Amino acid sequence: MQTRTMTITLATAATLLLGACGSTTEERTASGALAGGAAGAILGGDLGSTALGAVGGAGAGYAYDRYKDDRDDDRRDRDRCRDRNNDGYCDRRR
Numbered sequence: 001m002q003t004r005t006m007t008i009t010l011a012t013a014a015t016l017l018l019g020a021c022g023s024t025t026e027e028r029t030a031s032g033a034l035a036g037g038a039a040g041a042i043l044g045g046d047l048g049s050t051a052l053g054a055v056g057g058a059g060a061g062y063a064y065d066r067y068k069d070d071r072d073d074d075r076r077d078r079d080r081c082r083d084r085n086n087d088g089y090c091d092r093r094r
Contacts, residue, residue, distance in 0.1 A: 008043060025065045032061020 021031040036057015040049040 028061040028065040033058035
């Protein structure tokens, strides 16, 4: 029982750490699918668990990519904003 708990813990940690590696949507989705599939195979030990883990990992990788892109867009917008009148509002004209 203790070995199974350790295996589950390590598989979960590996999935979280490697689930969104990459810099493009395709890379993050693929790495999520690989990590999720590996975790499903380790935890479930059958084809259904592997497939379910791969689908879940791909979804998690894609969701992380969307989050990261949105956050980067917000950062770019904030960096472009200039408060030229010191009134607390963004003046985007250059």
